[in-house]
Amino acid sequence: MQSEARAPRPAARSSSRFGAHAPLRIGTRGSPLALAQAHETRARLMRAHGLPESAFEIVVIKTTGDRVLDRPLSEIGGKGLFTKEIEEALLDGRIDIAVHSMKDMPAQQPEGLVIACYLEREDVRDAFISSRHAGIAALPPGARVGTSSLRRRAQLRHFRPDLEVVEFRGNVQTRLRKLAEGVAEATFLAVAGLRRLGMADLAAHPIAPEVMLPAVAQGAIGIEQRAADDEVRALLAAIDHAPTGLRLAAERALMAGLDGSCRTPIGALAELDGDRLRLRAEILRPDGSERLATEREGPASDGAAMGADAAAELRGRAGPGFFDWG
Numbered sequence: 001m002q003s004e005a006r007a008p009r010p011a012a013r014s015s016s017r018f019g020a021h022a023p024l025r026i027g028t029r030g031s032p033l034a035l036a037q038a039h040e041t042r043a044r045l046m047r048a049h050g051l052p053e054s055a056f057e058i059v060v061i062k063t064t065g066d067r068v069l070d071r072p073l074s075e076i077g078g079k080g081l082f083t084k085e086i087e088e089a090l091l092d093g094r095i096d097i098a099v100h101s102m103k104d105m106p107a108q109q110p111e112g113l114v115i116a117c118y119l120e121r122e123d124v125r126d127a128f129i130s131s132r133h134a135g136i137a138a139l140p141p142g143a144r145v146g147t148s149s150l151r152r153r154a155q156l157r158h159f160r161p162d163l164e165v166v167e168f169r170g171n172v173q174t175r176l177r178k179l180a181e182g183v184a185e186a187t188f189l190a191v192a193g194l195r196r197l198g199m200a201d202l203a204a205h206p207i208a209p210e211v212m213l214p215a216v217a218q219g220a221i222g223i224e225q226r227a228a229d230d231e232v233r234a235l236l237a238a239i240d241h242a243p244t245g246l247r248l249a250a251e252r253a254l255m256a257g258l259d260g261s262c263r264t265p266i267g268a269l270a271e272l273d274g275d276r277l278r279l280r281a282e283i284l285r286p287d288g289s290e291r292l293a294t295e296r297e298g299p300a301s302d303g304a305a306m307g308a309d310a311a312a313e314l315r316g317r318a319g320p321g322f323f324d325w326g
């Protein structure tokens with residue numbers, strides 16, 4: 001392959017099945033954020049392996065979550081609203097890898113697929129977005145706040161029960177338009193998504209995790225592949241950020257232990273300090289009337305066990321019906 005011969009750091013992959021004539025097919029949703037993440041993944045692979053852009057093909061796949069825009073995600077139900085169609089394409093061999101916002105990924109992947117590669121995690125915080133107010137505490141009594149996230153809704157109502165929450169769906173651009181139209185006084189967006197979209201200036205008011213603990217895996221991009229595809233596994237190993245994987249192992253084990261989905265208000269954040277990991281976790285009643293929080297600290301390699309243990313504690317304290325609307 002001529003292009004590889006020209007590369008500054010030729011990868012030891014002369015027998016690779018990928019190249020300009022058989023590009024590595026990268027599956028992604030078509031939203032601006034998803035495309036930005038797919039482009040970032042491609043750029044990292046190009047750099048790590050000295051490959052030209054023509055060695056990759058970006059394949060856009062429409063998911064149920066993209067198709068149904070008039071109802072809250074929590075109502076459509078089912079797991080993996082943003083991932084099912086993409087995973088089918090992976091299993092069918094129509095794509096070779098899939099780039100995901102890990103926040104939107106169910107705790108378990110279908111048989112035959114794995115996430116073995118994470119890009120370095122971005123800022124994990126939510127940003128408070130409003131043209132008139134500087135933060136949750138500054139909102140006038142009874143103000144309307146737009147969000148479609150059960151977690152953000154519950155956390156907000158826990159902190160400010162007077163506020164009215166209105167349903168806010170659609171991608172980042174749609175939500176900002178609704179805000180400009182005055183449908184609500186404020187909304188929330190992940191700092192990470194805004195940065196990836198080149199809209200970091202909108203994230204002027206990040207919210208401390210103590211006030212709004214982020215969603216499991218917020219700010220992390222994961223790359224899914226067929227479990228048996230060793231060539232892809234080796235290719236991706238060069239761009240894997242291991243500390244991010246350790247943090248997500250803890251948070252995703254927590255979610256699995258709580259049977260978490262879009263319908264359960266869960267916040268979680270694992271942070272590394274050297275080889276120690278600290279996991280903070282909380283669950284809330286959907287109306288925000290009660291919040292149960294816990295923490296674990298231990299060796300970074302024990303994240304999954306810590307997540308499972310924290311989940312068991314919270315499940316026990318919550319009892320049945322905790323996640324039902326009260």
Ligand SMILES: NCc1[nH]cc(CCC(=O)O)c1CC(=O)O
Nearest residue numbers: 101103189190192193218219220
């Ligand atoms: N649920 C949609 C979604 N999935 C990932 C992000 C942001 C980027 C990230 O957290 O990695 C967003 C938008 C948002 O919550 O503001």
